[in-house]
Amino acid sequence: MSIQYFSDTHIFKLDTERTSYGIGVTEDGYVGHLYYGPRVRRLSAREGLRLHEAPPPAELGREKLAFLASFPFEYPTGGAGDFRESCLDVISEQGKPGCELFYRDYRIMDGKPGLPGLPAAFGTEREVQTLELDLEDPVLGLLVTLRYSVFAAEDVIVRSVLVRNGGTQRLRLGRVLSASMDMDNRGFSALGMFGAWGRECHKESISLHHGRQVISSERGVSSPQAHPFIGLTTPGTDEEKGEIYAMNFIYSGGFLAEAELSMFDQLRVVMGIQPRGFLWRLAPGETFAAPEAVLTYSAEGTGRMTRNLHRFYREHLIRSPWKNRTRPILINHWEGTFFDYDSSRLIRIAAAARECGAEMFVMDDGWFGARDSDNAGLGDWFVNEEKLAGGICVLAESIRALGMKFGIWVEPEMVNPDSELFRAHPDWAIQLDGREPSRSRNQLVLDITRREVRDAVMEPILNVLHEAEADYVKWDMNRYLSDLGSAALDEESQGELLHRYVLGMYEMQERLLAEFPELLFENCSSGGARFDPGMLYYSPQIWSSDDTDAIERLRIQEGLSMLYPMTCMGAHVSEVPNDQVGRVTPLETRANVAMAGSFGYELDITRTPEEEKELMRAQVGRYHRYHPLYERGEYYRLRSWSEAEPFDCWMVALPDGSEALITYVQVLGRPNVGGRKIYPRGLDPEAEYRIALVSGEGGEQREPVRSGDELMRAGLLMPPLRDFESRVLHLVRSWEDRI
Missing domain, CATH: 2.60.40.1180 (Golgi alpha-mannosidase II)
Incomplete structure (x- = not known):
C-alpha cells in the first residue's frame, strides 16, 4: 500500500518507491506536516510537529499564538494568528477575514479522481492511490478537502484542494492555494526559471534569506518571466548529488510559488493560483476546485528530479495519442515569409520541403480576414481568398497531393480593433469602462469567460479545420491580460475574471480535441509564455520560444528539459543570420539542437542552397533513426x-x-x-x-x-x-x- 493511516498515533504515511511523506493530527484537530524525504519505516508525531516546543491550545490555551507561530501546518489559513504565508483566505458575509480548519475525516481510495474543468493527472487503480483529508471551519461551515494522489513508481505526489461552502452565509475566497509544506531550513536555496520573450526558462538559484522569496506571474498566463516551478536545494546540489524538493503547477494562468523563512528558521513553501486580483464568491452549497500541484523529492540531485517528472508527465498527464508516436517533420513558412505569401508561394515552399523529406506543411498567420499585417483581422476566422485562391480546400488538396500532412495556425483568444468581430461586438474584449484599452501587438484579449464569445470564435475555426481536414493545429496567444474588466460579470464577480478566463480557454481546447481526437496539437503563447503542465494535458508539444537561434535555444531547452520530456519542446531549424539575434550558426548545429525537441524547419526553403538541402535530407534520415531515443530515453x-x-x-x-x-x-x-x-x-x-x-x-x-x-x-x-x-x-x- 502507498498510503497508510496509523490510528494510535493519528499519522498518515504516504510512500513512493524512494520517498515518504508524513501528516500528523493533534488531539484538538490541527493537521500538521511531519516529514517529506527519503523513505522511512515510521514517523513520530510529537517531535515531528514540535509539540514539545509549543504545546497545542488544548494543553496551554493562553499561548495559542505561540503555537500558531511555529506549528508546521499542512494547509495554513489566514486571519487566525499564523502570520506566515497562508494558503486559504476567507471573508465572511459581514466582511470579516479569518478561517481556522480542524480535522474531521479521511478516505483512502485506489485510483484518482479528476477535477471539474481543470487539467488533472490520471492513473489506473494499480498505478495511483489517493488520500482525501476532510477539514472544517465550524464557525463558517466551510469544508476543505485536501487531496494527495501518490504515484509510487514515479516518486510523485499530486496535491489539490476542494473548498465547499457548507454553511448558510455567502463567503468570499481571497486566495485558494493548492499546496503547502513546512520544514526546517537546512541552508536551502530556491531554484527557479526566469526570463522574458526570446529567452525563456533560464535557470537561477538564490540562497534563501529570512522573509519571503516569490516566484510568480500576474499576467494571466504562466509567463516567460517566471516559470510555475520552485525547487528547494541543499548546499552543493547538482545533477547527480544533493537533495531537492520540487513543486510544479498544473495550471496555465497567473500563479504564486513562494518560500518563506520564519524567525524560527522554519521554512514554508506554497504554490497556487496568483492571489492578486483573485476574489471568488462562494455561495452556500458551491465548491471551488484548486488546480493540482506536482511534488517530487530527490536525494540524487536534480537529475533524479528530472527523470521523475519526465516519467510522470509522459505516463500520467499527456493524453494525446501522439505522445508515443514519432511526429512528422514539419515545415513552417513564418520566418521565411511572414505575411507576404499566397497559395502559389506556399505550394512552392511545401514542394521544396517535401523534396528534402519534410512530411507536414504548416500555414502560419495571415490566411484569414484582412490579415496582411498584425494590425488587423484577428477575430475574423474566414479564409482570405485573395491569398488562398479557391479557398482552404484547394490549398490543402495541393499539399496532400505532394504526400504531406496539412496544419494551420490560429489565435482564438485575441481580436484586433480593426476587425469585423470587434466592430460588431466591442464589449467582447476585456477592458475597463471609460479607459482606452492597452494594446499589445495591436490586439486586445477576448472575454472568453463568456460562452457566446467562445462559440463565436470556435465555430468558424472548427469549420475551417473540417474543410481543410487539418492534421495539425498551432494555437497561439500573443499578449498578456490587462485592463481587467468584463462586461458580463457583476461588480462582485470581477475578481473571478482571470481564473474564469483560464477555465474558458481549457474548455475551448477540450472542444477542439473532442472534434479532432487524432489531431497533432501544439500550444504556443508568444513563444514559451504558456509552457506549463496545464497545457501538456491538451497538447503533447508546446512551442518553446520565438527565438530559434541554436545557441540561445541551448539555455531555453536546458531549463525546459529539467521538467518536461524533450519531445514536448517545439524546436525548429531557421534561417541565418538568425532573425532574433543575427547570429550565424552551422546548419548541422541548428539541426542537432532542434533534434532534441519536436523537430521541424521554419524558413523559405526555396531560397536554400542545394548543398544545404543535401544536409537537410541527411538530417531527416537521422531524425527517423535516432529520435525514438528522445521519445523513450531518459535525459542526463x-x-x-x-x-x-x-x-x-x-x-x-x-x-x-x-x-x-x-x-x-x-x-x-x-x-x-x-x-x-x-x-x-x-x-x-x-x-x-x-x-x-x-x-x-x-x-x-x-x-x-x-x-x-x-x-x-x-x-x-x-x-x-x-x-x-x-x-x-x-x-x-x-x-x-x-x-
Whole structure:
C-alpha cells in the first residue's frame, strides 16, 4: 500500500518507491506536516510537529499564538494568528477575514479522481492511490478537502484542494492555494526559471534569506518571466548529488510559488493560483476546485528530479495519442515569409520541403480576414481568398497531393480593433469602462469567460479545420491580460475574471480535441509564455520560444528539459543570420539542437542552397533513426553552458542502457586547448559499447568498443571544436562483447 493511516498515533504515511511523506493530527484537530524525504519505516508525531516546543491550545490555551507561530501546518489559513504565508483566505458575509480548519475525516481510495474543468493527472487503480483529508471551519461551515494522489513508481505526489461552502452565509475566497509544506531550513536555496520573450526558462538559484522569496506571474498566463516551478536545494546540489524538493503547477494562468523563512528558521513553501486580483464568491452549497500541484523529492540531485517528472508527465498527464508516436517533420513558412505569401508561394515552399523529406506543411498567420499585417483581422476566422485562391480546400488538396500532412495556425483568444468581430461586438474584449484599452501587438484579449464569445470564435475555426481536414493545429496567444474588466460579470464577480478566463480557454481546447481526437496539437503563447503542465494535458508539444537561434535555444531547452520530456519542446531549424539575434550558426548545429525537441524547419526553403538541402535530407534520415531515443530515453545533463562552460552537452539513454545518444555543442572555441572530458550516464556498467559519430566533421580514431563502467567513470574525450560547432555520438550496447 502507498498510503497508510496509523490510528494510535493519528499519522498518515504516504510512500513512493524512494520517498515518504508524513501528516500528523493533534488531539484538538490541527493537521500538521511531519516529514517529506527519503523513505522511512515510521514517523513520530510529537517531535515531528514540535509539540514539545509549543504545546497545542488544548494543553496551554493562553499561548495559542505561540503555537500558531511555529506549528508546521499542512494547509495554513489566514486571519487566525499564523502570520506566515497562508494558503486559504476567507471573508465572511459581514466582511470579516479569518478561517481556522480542524480535522474531521479521511478516505483512502485506489485510483484518482479528476477535477471539474481543470487539467488533472490520471492513473489506473494499480498505478495511483489517493488520500482525501476532510477539514472544517465550524464557525463558517466551510469544508476543505485536501487531496494527495501518490504515484509510487514515479516518486510523485499530486496535491489539490476542494473548498465547499457548507454553511448558510455567502463567503468570499481571497486566495485558494493548492499546496503547502513546512520544514526546517537546512541552508536551502530556491531554484527557479526566469526570463522574458526570446529567452525563456533560464535557470537561477538564490540562497534563501529570512522573509519571503516569490516566484510568480500576474499576467494571466504562466509567463516567460517566471516559470510555475520552485525547487528547494541543499548546499552543493547538482545533477547527480544533493537533495531537492520540487513543486510544479498544473495550471496555465497567473500563479504564486513562494518560500518563506520564519524567525524560527522554519521554512514554508506554497504554490497556487496568483492571489492578486483573485476574489471568488462562494455561495452556500458551491465548491471551488484548486488546480493540482506536482511534488517530487530527490536525494540524487536534480537529475533524479528530472527523470521523475519526465516519467510522470509522459505516463500520467499527456493524453494525446501522439505522445508515443514519432511526429512528422514539419515545415513552417513564418520566418521565411511572414505575411507576404499566397497559395502559389506556399505550394512552392511545401514542394521544396517535401523534396528534402519534410512530411507536414504548416500555414502560419495571415490566411484569414484582412490579415496582411498584425494590425488587423484577428477575430475574423474566414479564409482570405485573395491569398488562398479557391479557398482552404484547394490549398490543402495541393499539399496532400505532394504526400504531406496539412496544419494551420490560429489565435482564438485575441481580436484586433480593426476587425469585423470587434466592430460588431466591442464589449467582447476585456477592458475597463471609460479607459482606452492597452494594446499589445495591436490586439486586445477576448472575454472568453463568456460562452457566446467562445462559440463565436470556435465555430468558424472548427469549420475551417473540417474543410481543410487539418492534421495539425498551432494555437497561439500573443499578449498578456490587462485592463481587467468584463462586461458580463457583476461588480462582485470581477475578481473571478482571470481564473474564469483560464477555465474558458481549457474548455475551448477540450472542444477542439473532442472534434479532432487524432489531431497533432501544439500550444504556443508568444513563444514559451504558456509552457506549463496545464497545457501538456491538451497538447503533447508546446512551442518553446520565438527565438530559434541554436545557441540561445541551448539555455531555453536546458531549463525546459529539467521538467518536461524533450519531445514536448517545439524546436525548429531557421534561417541565418538568425532573425532574433543575427547570429550565424552551422546548419548541422541548428539541426542537432532542434533534434532534441519536436523537430521541424521554419524558413523559405526555396531560397536554400542545394548543398544545404543535401544536409537537410541527411538530417531527416537521422531524425527517423535516432529520435525514438528522445521519445523513450531518459535525459542526463552532462555539462551546461548556462553554468559558464564554453560548451553544452546532454544525452538520452534507453532505460535498459542498451542505446544512447550524446549531443555536444561548442559554444565558443578556445585557442591552444586540449579536448574536454564528458562522463556519460545511464549506461550498463557491465556491457561494452560501440561508438559512432553520426553528426560532425571528421572523426578521430577510437577503440572499437568501450565498456560502460569505463565510459561513465573515466570519461569520453571530445576534441576542441570551433565556435558553434557540434557533434552527435551514438552508443550501442554490444551484446556479443558483454563482460
